[in-house]
Amino acid sequence: NTPVKIAVANGDGIGPEIMGATLKILNAAGANIETEFIDLGEKVYLSGNTSGIAPDAWEAIRKNKIIFKAPITTPQGKGYKSLNVTLRKSLGLFANIRPVEALVPYVPSHFPDLDVVIIRENEEDLYAGIEHRQTQDVYQCLKLITRPGCERIVRYAFEYARAYGRKKVTCMVKDNIMKITDGLFHKVFDEIAVEYPDIQNETQIIDIGSARLAAKPENYDVIVTANLYGDIISDIAAEIGGSVGMCGSANIGNNVAMFEAIHGSAPDIAGQDIANPSGLLNAAVSMLAHIGQSAIGDKVKNAWLRTLEQGYHTADIYKEGISVQKVGTQAFADQ
Amino acid sequence: NTPVKIAVANGDGIGPEIMGATLKILNAAGANIETEFIDLGEKVYLSGNTSGIAPDAWEAIRKNKIIFKAPITTPQGKGYKSLNVTLRKSLGLFANIRPVEALVPYVPSHFPDLDVVIIRENEEDLYAGIEHRQTQDVYQCLKLITRPGCERIVRYAFEYARAYGRKKVTCMVKDNIMKITDGLFHKVFDEIAVEYPDIQNETQIIDIGSARLAAKPENYDVIVTANLYGDIISDIAAEIGGSVGMCGSANIGNNVAMFEAIHGSAPDIAGQDIANPSGLLNAAVSMLAHIGQSAIGDKVKNAWLRTLEQGYHTADIYKEGISVQKVGTQAFADQ
Numbered sequence: 001n002t003p004v005k006i007a008v009a010n011g012d013g014i015g016p017e018i019m020g021a022t023l024k025i026l027n028a029a030g031a032n033i034e035t036e037f038i039d040l041g042e043k044v045y046l047s048g049n050t051s052g053i054a055p056d057a058w059e060a061i062r063k064n065k066i067i068f069k070a071p072i073t074t075p076q077g078k079g080y081k082s083l084n085v086t087l088r089k090s091l092g093l094f095a096n097i098r099p100v101e102a103l104v105p106y107v108p109s110h111f112p113d114l115d116v117v118i119i120r121e122n123e124e125d126l127y128a129g130i131e132h133r134q135t136q137d138v139y140q141c142l143k144l145i146t147r148p149g150c151e152r153i154v155r156y157a158f159e160y161a162r163a164y165g166r167k168k169v170t171c172m173v174k175d176n177i178m179k180i181t182d183g184l185f186h187k188v189f190d191e192i193a194v195e196y197p198d199i200q201n202e203t204q205i206i207d208i209g210s211a212r213l214a215a216k217p218e219n220y221d222v223i224v225t226a227n228l229y230g231d232i233i234s235d236i237a238a239e240i241g242g243s244v245g246m247c248g249s250a251n252i253g254n255n256v257a258m259f260e261a262i263h264g265s266a267p268d269i270a271g272q273d274i275a276n277p278s279g280l281l282n283a284a285v286s287m288l289a290h291i292g293q294s295a296i297g298d299k300v301k302n303a304w305l306r307t308l309e310q311g312y313h314t315a316d317i318y319k320e321g322i323s324v325q326k327v328g329t330q331a332f333a334d335q
Numbered sequence: 336n337t338p339v340k341i342a343v344a345n346g347d348g349i350g351p352e353i354m355g356a357t358l359k360i361l362n363a364a365g366a367n368i369e370t371e372f373i374d375l376g377e378k379v380y381l382s383g384n385t386s387g388i389a390p391d392a393w394e395a396i397r398k399n400k401i402i403f404k405a406p407i408t409t410p411q412g413k414g415y416k417s418l419n420v421t422l423r424k425s426l427g428l429f430a431n432i433r434p435v436e437a438l439v440p441y442v443p444s445h446f447p448d449l450d451v452v453i454i455r456e457n458e459e460d461l462y463a464g465i466e467h468r469q470t471q472d473v474y475q476c477l478k479l480i481t482r483p484g485c486e487r488i489v490r491y492a493f494e495y496a497r498a499y500g501r502k503k504v505t506c507m508v509k510d511n512i513m514k515i516t517d518g519l520f521h522k523v524f525d526e527i528a529v530e531y532p533d534i535q536n537e538t539q540i541i542d543i544g545s546a547r548l549a550a551k552p553e554n555y556d557v558i559v560t561a562n563l564y565g566d567i568i569s570d571i572a573a574e575i576g577g578s579v580g581m582c583g584s585a586n587i588g589n590n591v592a593m594f595e596a597i598h599g600s601a602p603d604i605a606g607q608d609i610a611n612p613s614g615l616l617n618a619a620v621s622m623l624a625h626i627g628q629s630a631i632g633d634k635v636k637n638a639w640l641r642t643l644e645q646g647y648h649t650a651d652i653y654k655e656g657i658s659v660q661k662v663g664t665q666a667f668a669d670q
């Protein structure tokens with residue numbers, strides 16, 4: 001079998017460490033992939049390219065169609081555009097899939113039955129990047145919601161639920177206030193839901209919805225929502241399930257897919273071999289499923305679960321009485 | 336002493352029940368107030384007034400300057416504007432103050448040390464109500480942030496922290512994406528924070544900030560944030576602290592102030608004498624402090640705490656082994 005070619009970005013901050021650890025594991029598991037490293041992020045930004053992506057990286061991405069990306073640092077300042085957002089939008093990665101599962105008793109959480117997948121619209125909303133200063137004192141940002149955007153993500157959520165045997169899709173919006181934009185999202189959800197009589201559906205206002213998710217996450221199965229709400233509630237689910245450091249995500253488009261951790265580049269702990277590679281590793285598991293190597297993905301996932309069960313924990317989830325040994329990034333990967 | 340005149344709206348759904356229960360308690364505690372009932376909400380909407388407020392209610396509000404308001408039902412449909420938002424904006428109620436405190440072991444919560452005050456900007460952001468359909472498929476909503484709006488709410492938060500002996504103010508924004516609008520909020524926060532060297536300050540991105548609030552609320556003291564973020568995180572804090580049914584809020588302007596529960600009108604349980612009046616009661620406690628009757632407010636608050644400690648619980652917080660007796664709205668108020 002010819003290996004599947006993948007564009008790999010080492011990232012900034014803790015990126016290179018967790019990418020190194022993850023690739024070592026994929027290699028040991030026998031993943032049939034060929035990596036092509038691309039430069040993205042800080043180095044590119046600081047070379048004067050405010051997009052953070054050099055032309056040859058674009059070329060490698062367009063050719064390989066699969067990106068495996070460690071977290072990136074975007075420099076402060078109005079001139080620099082978020083690379084994540086540029087990639088998601090330029091490549092049409094309309095769906096951001098974020099599964100979160102508690103691993104009690106191995107990883108501390110108040111919510112042993114948390115098992116939720118957040119399906120986040122990934123191109124529109126306040127992330128459209130349309131912002132301006134209208135007068136000296138008045139600043140505005142445009143929230144954009146389109147019917148095709150809503151249809152695509154809502155349908156994706158129901159298809160996902162069906163494919164993975166999930167029972168319910170919950171839509172979260174704020175359409176008691178944004179009757180036109182969020183109202184459209186809700187309306188499209190209702191329209192499409194009737195095509196899936198085998199899947200339950202419900203809609204909640206984002207304020208009480210995210211509150212209930214934080215208090216009783218076991219009541220949620222699949223959640224579909226707009227970009228910014230999805231950004232917020234996926235961090236909530238991940239953090240109350242153990243840590244944002246544990247979760248990976250898949251950014252899916254019609255031609256290209258990108259896999260990444262949901263957390264940032266954590267420059268404060270970079271280079272110390274203490275970061276948790278689990279988020280990127282779980283992103284790799286999704287990637288392996290996506291490229292038709294799910295048996296190897298399962299092997300990686302099981303090895304990861306076994307390591308956590310045996311109590312080898314990185315500092316972020318280490319807890320006396322639950323953990324057996326506090327390990328660094330590389331030692332965790334070796335286990 | 337002449338009694339303080341207050342415009343009182345009975346509200347819709349569970350509104351009349353919890354208002355009746357609350358006024359009974361205020362009366363028993365000796366609150367020196369004179370109530371003038373005004374019509375707001377469903378009845379007014381359905382009479383053809385799409386604002387939900389009749390002219391004579393406006394007059395009573397402008398005259399009394401204090402509104403005590405039970406939850407309102409806004410009818411479905413694009414024509415009807417949210418009354419809450421209309422009141423907040425028309426009356427310049429720029430600050431929405433939402434204290435949340437866990438009452439473990441009397442009220443179940445995973446977070447015994449939760450004690451946070453959320454100070455939410457109350458007029459701007461996506462609540463500006465500027466929304467339109469640009470083409471058949473493209474819908475837009477404008478997020479508005481102004482410098483005076485940011486200055487006013489941030490200063491309010493630091494003054495509040497100082498007045499109530501609180502140690503830290505946390506600002507939450509998404510300025511890695513909205514560099515201009517949320518960037519302004521963050522910038523103004525930093526400018527004003529230096530004027531309060533006695534109060535610690537920090538800024539967090541709303542995704543990880545709300546996740547940390549949900550996972551470790553004891554790390555937060557006062558939080559200041561924009562309107563929609565504040566809407567979401569105040570429901571989160573309230574729900575993980577026990578129930579959204581427990582919390583009241585103060586909407587403060589330069590001339591007028593409005594006090595209300597943070598929850599909605601819950602039409603599904605209306606008229607059954609099972610709703611928890613605690614949210615509205617806590618709003619009343621804030622109102623009493625506001626009108627210079629804080630001794631009576633303390634008395635009410637202590638009676639409420641004592642009732643909870645004795646285990647008289649409404650159905651929403653009832654839990655076997657913690658509660659002693661499940662009581663209805665009126666029986667709870669009588670206790």
Ligand SMILES: CC(C)[C@H](C(=O)O)[C@@H](O)C(=O)O
Pocket residue numbers: 082084085231262264511512542
């Ligand atoms: C880094 C940031 C631009 C990004 C986002 O807001 O989407 C991150 O929070 C995420 O969730 O992937």
Ligand SMILES: CC(C)[C@H](C(=O)O)[C@@H](O)C(=O)O
Pocket residue numbers: 176177207417419420566597599
């Ligand atoms: C009812 C609704 C308009 C309101 C809001 O969004 O502000 C409510 O959720 C609140 O928090 O007071």
